[in-house]
Amino acid sequence: MTIDCPTRNAQTCQDRFAYTDSWSRLNRHVELIPMGWQRLYSDLRFTLAVISTKKRCTIEIAGAWEEDGLLQVQSDTTDRVVQGVLRKARVRAMHTCMECGKPGKQRELDEWRQATLCGSCAGPRLLALEIARLIALERCGSVDLRKELQSSPSARLVRAAAESAALACNLPATFVLEKLGRKGQLRWLERLKERAQQESLE
Numbered sequence: 001m002t003i004d005c006p007t008r009n010a011q012t013c014q015d016r017f018a019y020t021d022s023w024s025r026l027n028r029h030v031e032l033i034p035m036g037w038q039r040l041y042s043d044l045r046f047t048l049a050v051i052s053t054k055k056r057c058t059i060e061i062a063g064a065w066e067e068d069g070l071l072q073v074q075s076d077t078t079d080r081v082v083q084g085v086l087r088k089a090r091v092r093a094m095h096t097c098m099e100c101g102k103p104g105k106q107r108e109l110d111e112w113r114q115a116t117l118c119g120s121c122a123g124p125r126l127l128a129l130e131i132a133r134l135i136a137l138e139r140c141g142s143v144d145l146r147k148e149l150q151s152s153p154s155a156r157l158v159r160a161a162a163e164s165a166a167l168a169c170n171l172p173a174t175f176v177l178e179k180l181g182r183k184g185q186l187r188w189l190e191r192l193k194e195r196a197q198q199e200s201l202e
């Protein structure tokens with residue numbers, strides 16, 4: 001698709017190409033956009049091409065990329081239609097899993113990273129992080145692992161994962177992670193963490 005804009009003449013008015021230049025940049029940025037957002041990002045570029053008019057040729061659009069699970073694409077134009085199109089894309093991204101495109105929400109993966117993910121894509125990541133946290137706390141002596149596995153609400157996820165892993169390797173139904181000795185628990189946690197990390201990369 002091509003978009004409507006006057007012939008380039010850099011000497012008279014460079015800004016008259018702001019819209020086409022922005023649109024070309026958005027096209028080049030496809031690779032910076034997560035897989036799960038490709039559909040909405042393509043809709044965004046299509047709509048911007050459809051609404052392109054001579055009147056809008058000086059509008060500049062900044063972006064686009066992903067940051068902390070949010071789509072970064074904006075403009076300081078007062079044109080309500082362009083602002084509406086950009087806002088709609090940002091809102092769609094806020095509710096769309098970056099990995100698979102299913103409905104998702106912004107989740108905190110750790111202190112310095114957020115991502116917009118659906119439950120299935122977030123599960124293995126959150127599990128791996130929770131296990132890593134438990135192992136680290138246990139190693140520095142801050143928690144009693146057995147107690148933590150019994151009482152901490154977030155450890156429910158870990159216990160459930162351990163039970164399903166035990167079932168998968170045909171361990172007796174009486175297997176309970178919290179009842180293993182310290183070494184056995186740590187061994188299990190390491191294995192579960194590796195499994196979850198592997199799953200989150202698939």
Ligand SMILES: [Zn+2]
Nearest residue numbers: 097100118121
């Ligand atoms: Zn997903």
